Amino acid sequence: MKLLAPEALQQLPAVILPRLIQMFENTTPPLLTEIRHHANDANWHAMAQAAHKLKGSCMSLGAEAMAEICKVLQYKGEQADSSGINPLVDELDKIYPETLAELQQNYLP
Template sequence: MKLLAPEALQHLPAAILPRLIQMFGSTTPPLLADIRHYANDTNWHAMAQAAHKLKGSCVGLGAEPMAEICKTLQHKGEQSDNTGISALLDELETLYPATLSELQQNHLP
């Protein structure tokens, strides 16, 4: 599976890319925890908002597989649809470290 869309990163100024990757590394774990917490509490609106926020970061860095899962979680939250949420969260949490690692290895000085 391709974790990153290189064309997305080509549009970002090289000078700020390391900072964006660092921010992705520091802000994503709490967002993942929030999404899972809200899902467990069946607070669908809050889950949708947290998934939307993470989706924006993922799209900006070209992390398309993560962005797609966030989009699905956002939609499910907006519809109060809990089907498959746990599996989606598991996949998102599995993709995150691999995505961060690829960003760090290929796009940091």
């Protein structure tokens, strides 16, 4: 599975990339927790909002795989469709550290 879209990262000024990666590292774990919490509580609207927020961060850094999962979670939340939510949240939790590691290894000085 391709975690990152290098072409998205190439559009960003190199000088701000380290700061964006650091922000992604700091803001993503609380959003993952929020998504899981709202999914467990069946608060679909709040889950959709958290997924939307994380999707934006992921898209700006070219984290394609995470953005796609967030897109599905957002849609399911907006539709109050609980089918398959837990495996998607699990996958998001699983690929976040891999995505962060790839960003740090390839795009930090």
